[in-house]
Amino acid sequence: MSQYYSHDVLIIGSGAAGLTLALNLPDSLRIAVISKDKLSNCSTFWAQGGVAAVLDNTDTVESHVADTLVAGGGLCREDAVRFTVERSREAIQWLIDEGVPFTRDDSASEGSGFEFHLTREGGHSRRRIIHAADSTGAAIFNTLLACAQKRNNIELLAQRVAIDLITEQKLGRSGDRCLGAYVLDRCTGEVDTFRARFIVLATGGAAKVYLYTSNPDGTCGDGIAMAWRAGCRVGNLEFNQFHPTCLYHPQAKSFLLTEALRGEGAILTLPNGERFMPRFDEREELAPRDIVARAIDYEMKRLGIDCVYLDISHKPADFIRSHFPTVYERCLEYGIDITKEPIPVVPAAHYTCGGIVVDKAGRTDLPGLYAIGETSFTGLHGANRMASNSLLECFVYGRSAARDIVEQLPLVAMPDDLPSWDASQVTNSDEDVIIAHNWDELRRFMWDYVGIVRTTKRLMRAKHRVRLLFAEIDEFYSNYKVSRDLIELRNLAQVAELMIQSAMQRKESRALHYTLDHPRQLPVAFDTILVPPSADD
Template identity: 80%
Template sequence: MSRHFQYDALVIGSGAAGLTLALNLPAALRIAVLSKGDLANGSTYWAQGGVAAVLDNSDTVESHVADTLDAGGGLCNEEAVRFTVEHSREAIHWLIEQGVPFTRDEADREAGSFEYHLTREGGHSHRRIIHAADATGAAIFNTLLSHAHDRSNIDLLQQRVAVDLITERKLGLPGGRCVGAYVLDRTTGEVDTFQAKFVILATGGAAKVYLYTSNPDGACGDGIAMAWRAGCRVGNLEFNQFHPTCLYHPKAKSFLITEALRGEGAVLKLPNGERFMPRFDSRAELAPRDIVARAIDHEMKRLGIDCVFLDISQKPTAFIKHHFPTVYERCLEFGIDITKEAIPVVPAAHYTCGGVLVDQAGRTDIPGLYAIGETSFTGLHGANRMASNSLLECFVYARAAAQDILAELPSVGSPPLLPTWDASQVTDSDEDVIIAHNWDELRRFMWDYVGIVRTTKRLVRAQHRVRLLLAEIDEFYSNYKVSRDLIELRNLAMVADLMIRSAMSRKESRGLHFTLDFPEQRPDPIDTILVPPTYGD
């Protein structure tokens, strides 16, 4: 039997952005935080590098802004960049107040002070990455989750998969607000109704659309797809960041080798030991991720090799084990001792730079609906996200959205009573092989045709295939009971279509979008904004 829940705020997603927003709302509000698997299944937990922020006296807001604008390929919204960077210090101080165990600087500790260790990553001109060894995401997530558990007004609900948003427009009511969501409870198989004054999408990105990705299984673009179906615009979805260095091993599923290794002196080599990055960029291994990923892709295709190698073995063993314990232990599980030998690596889909259009408070086109974190398109990243700016964006915009919700709360009345999910016309499926086949086909042609290097011909082929898949999925969705696999496939195919449409409309190469048919960069940088058929209804 499906159930009906009522909350002040419904947060869909339990990562850094979702938990930060929930913890920045007052204890008087009833808040639900949904996770479609276990709470730690999101990308936050696995983030290794850290959070970029202006913390050192030798660093400046202007320098961080300039670095971000440079990495963004001329497409960053400078107002959004400045807003994010100017609020970076207070966001980090909030995390420290929560008790996040960031790594201290040993030299300063010996001198009697307690400053934090800052590292440097690609695209940054200063050391400004605060971190907790090489497991920053886990340290942040565990700290925030502990606080959320301690708050009696926050319900942390696992195994809940959001199916679709509920808006007043869909109900045929005036006003146009988002008033809740239909949510599959995987433990019962029923779709429950969640009613809320405010709905926040914090569902992460869509890197799972690619065959090879550093992301966990849940990164299926759910929030982007739901917002699009509800009538929200999306932007810059052609810019999909490929992390240059993921561990290449048949048993190492989605293990990322943090960029901080290159920040501390690791170099990329070919199988013969030759270093190649200086041939592609004067910044060598510290060039922005798009340049490094394309260079690796170029060398792999030129030589017909399966991977390249990342070598930090020239550093002292104690240094490596202290700064990169997670990478050291994980590689050792696969017989790779990074203190003595190079790590086999390949690029993999990592971050979705585009998403749902929002303002500086995280507000979407629909009143009452917010999008934060990787789900959103704030304008911060432009055509290429600079390392460690993403977690910063989560904290800054989550806190801004919480403040906006608090300000809006007095003017928002109780939502209308929502209808329950209608499953009377569907049956149990005995054809789940279709879902599995379509899932594999989608991710493979996205990797082959809409990957690191693109052509118009490849994009046209991808668009033809995705349109056929969308029709098949829609027919399946209309006739059978929903499951997590079906919901994710439906969302992933929709976001893939939006990515392809965005890529086809950009007749240039810029940042993460590189096409052989238009290799030059146009002088007039413009965002790619897609408008849904229901926008403004």
């Protein structure tokens, strides 16, 4: 039997952004944090590199801002970059105070003003990446989750898949406020109703729209699709970052090789051992990710090879094992000793730079609805996210949204009762094979046609294919009971269409969006903002 829940704040997503917001809200509020899988199945948990922040006394806000603007291909919103970077140190201090076990640096110079080890990654001019060895995400997630579990006012609910947002407009009431969400309980198969004074989307990105990705299975653009259907604008969804170095092995699934490897001297080579990055960029292996990913893609296509190689074996074995224990152990499981041999790598979809349009408090176009983390579009990343700025964005905007919610509390009452989910007109499906086939087809044509290198013809093909899929998915959704696979497929198709539409509107090549039909960059940069039909009437 379906359940009815009431909370002050409903947070959809259990990663860094969602937990940060929950922990920065008062103990007096009733908070629900829901996750579609187990709580740890989020991109945060798998993040290896670290968090970019101005921490060393030899570093400056201006330097971090300048590096981010350069990496962003002229499309970052400088006010958003400055807002984030200026709050980086206090965000890191909050994490330290919460108990995150960042790696310390016993050899730090007296003038550095910081006791933790800092590494350097692509696009950064300084060492400013604070980390916990090479499993920073797990260290942060485990710490924040433990803190949340100690709070009696925070209800952590796993195996819950959000289906759609509930708004005043959808219910035929006056106004456009977001009131709650319908959520599938995977354990019971029932759709529960959640109402809340404030709803926060912290659902991560949409990299699962591509065939090859470094992300966990759940990154299906759920928040972006739900917000779009509810009437929110989205921005810059043509900019999808492909991480240059994911492990290429038939038994490995979505294992990313941290950029810190290249920060500590790893080089990229062809099968014959020849380095190739110096031919593409003077920054060599430390060039921004879009440049490195395109270089790898070019060499693979030029030579007809399945992968290139990442080699750090020239470094001392003890150094490698101490700095990259996770990478070392994981590769060893596949018979690769990174202290003695190079690692086969390929690019894979990694990060969604665009998302739901928000302000500095994480507010969307709908009153009561916030979006934070990778699902949002703040303007921080521009046309290419700089390494390790993503976790920083989660903490800064999570804390900012929490402050705004606290300020709004006196003005917002609990919504009136909401109608339960109506499943009276649907039946159990006996054709789930359709979902599997559509899922596979969508991810394959997005990889082939809307990937690292694009053309107008490829985008037109993708547009035609996604419209045909939409028709099948809508029919299936209207007639059969919902499942996780169906919900995610519906969301993936929606986000894929938005990505294609955004890519077709950009008549230039800029950072992550590279098209052979418009190879030059226009002199003036503009964001691609899409407005839902209902909001544009």
